[in-house]
Amino acid sequence: MSPYVINQLSIFSENRYGKIFEIAKALEEANINIFAFSIAEAEGFGVIRAIVDKPEKAREKLSSMGFMVSFTEVIAVDMRDEPGGLAEAVKVLRDAEINIDYAYAYSGKEKAVLILRVDELEEAILKIQSGGAALVNASHFT
Numbered sequence: 001m002s003p004y005v006i007n008q009l010s011i012f013s014e015n016r017y018g019k020i021f022e023i024a025k026a027l028e029e030a031n032i033n034i035f036a037f038s039i040a041e042a043e044g045f046g047v048i049r050a051i052v053d054k055p056e057k058a059r060e061k062l063s064s065m066g067f068m069v070s071f072t073e074v075i076a077v078d079m080r081d082e083p084g085g086l087a088e089a090v091k092v093l094r095d096a097e098i099n100i101d102y103a104y105a106y107s108g109k110e111k112a113v114l115i116l117r118v119d120e121l122e123e124a125i126l127k128i129q130s131g132g133a134a135l136v137n138a139s140h141f142t
Contacts, residue, residue: 004125004135005073007055008115011048012068015041023048023062030054030061035141036115038104049104051076051115053142074117076136077128079105081112089114092131098124 013019020039027034037050049072052058059069079089086105093100093116101117113136118124128135 002122002125003137003139004075005121006051006076006115006136006138006141007071008074008117009048009050009052009055009058009062010070010072011050011062013046013048015044015046019046020048022065023067026061026065027052027058030057032058032061036104036106036113049102049115051141072117073121074115075121075125075128076140077114077116078134078136079112079114081107081110085112086114089133090116092127092133093118093124095131096123096127098127 011023013023024034033053035051035053037048040047040049050058051074055071059071062069077089079085090100090103099119101119103114103116105112105114107113116124125135
């Protein structure tokens with residue numbers, strides 16, 4: 001497997017008061033750091049996608065609490081944290097006709113990182129590298 005493939009947690013939960021806190025508190029108690037997350041809501045339930053430093057431990061902890069948890073392979077791309085940074089980061093995938101299923105990002109003072117779920121993972125990695133963009137090594141999140 002490529003060193004750029006990251007195991008993202010997908011946590012399925014009822015869309016009810018306090019559920020996000022319950023998940024966050026459980027991860028805190030297990031000493032698991034959350035690097036990035038997104039929440040999508042649909043008809044009474046939510047999907048929480050998260051990049052954490054100990055994905056296997058997080059899956060075990062949350063599964064033991066009754067949450068349905070799975071892994072999804074994603075990649076992370078460094079991008080400029082200024083206007084045009086997102087367009088520049090995804091242009092190579094558009095040019096290669098690789099579909100982005102979903103994405104979310106986080107930003108710091110020096111750079112931003114775009115998390116991508118794509119339909120052709122290995123091809124996306126090759127195209128991003130040959131296009132001159134920097135992928136974030138999965139070890140960055142451990």
